[in-house]
Amino acid sequence: MKLSPEERKERKRESNKRYLQNRTEEQKEERKVKRNEYNKRRLQNMTEEQKEKRKVKRNEYNKRYLQNRTEEQKEKRKEYNKRYLQNKTEEQKEERKVKRNEYQREYYERNRGDRPRRILFPNLTEEERKEKKREDNKRYRQNMTKEQKEKLKEYDKRRYQNMTEEQKEERREYYKRRYQNRTEEQKNKTITPL
Numbered sequence: 001m002k003l004s005p006e007e008r009k010e011r012k013r014e015s016n017k018r019y020l021q022n023r024t025e026e027q028k029e030e031r032k033v034k035r036n037e038y039n040k041r042r043l044q045n046m047t048e049e050q051k052e053k054r055k056v057k058r059n060e061y062n063k064r065y066l067q068n069r070t071e072e073q074k075e076k077r078k079e080y081n082k083r084y085l086q087n088k089t090e091e092q093k094e095e096r097k098v099k100r101n102e103y104q105r106e107y108y109e110r111n112r113g114d115r116p117r118r119i120l121f122p123n124l125t126e127e128e129r130k131e132k133k134r135e136d137n138k139r140y141r142q143n144m145t146k147e148q149k150e151k152l153k154e155y156d157k158r159r160y161q162n163m164t165e166e167q168k169e170e171r172r173e174y175y176k177r178r179y180q181n182r183t184e185e186q187k188n189k190t191i192t193p194l
Contacts, residue, residue, distance in 0.1 A: 003011065023031070046054070069077075088096070121129055144152070163171070179187070 043051075085093075119129075121132065124132065160168075
């Protein structure tokens with residue numbers, strides 16, 4: 001009895017499946033090492049064009065994979081990430097922070113270009129936009145929890161301590177100008193800076 005190409009493929013798949021299931025831990029480890037070495041050599045011998053093609057394919061695959069995940073899979077991944085981050089040493093956390101900052105800076109520089117800044121509310125005038133931003137920030141600060149306020153205080157404290165004398169001077173100048181431009185009503189509401 002002759003098998004069709006599809007049936008042959010299926011039979012081969014089943015056979016491989018059984019073979020892989022029946023391997024010892026040692027054999028599995030050996031195969032892993034061999035596969036890694038093979039992949040390493042393959043990547044080194046790729047042309048730039050092939051690498052680019054591979055990158056595009058991988059990105060597309062990842063996009064599809066992420067879109068097709070179930071809620072259960074998403075939850076599992078979240079839990080894994082949480083545990084992974086909790087088990088990092090302080091050194092690793094610091095390293096991650098530095099890398100993330102570098103990446104963000106590079107990303108910003110790479111994508112900034114000469115294009116103008118995106119205007120969130122194009123139908124408002126510049127003054128109305130500023131006013132809206134002020135109102136939003138005010139609401140945000142009012143709705144902050146004590147914990148968030150404490151965090152912000154700590155952050156500001158560290159930020160100020162890490163400022164250079166030049167930056168501190170600039171900041172003082174800014175506050176001076178800001179205070180001078182206030183109305184009498186605004187001046188009475190707040191405490192004089194510096």
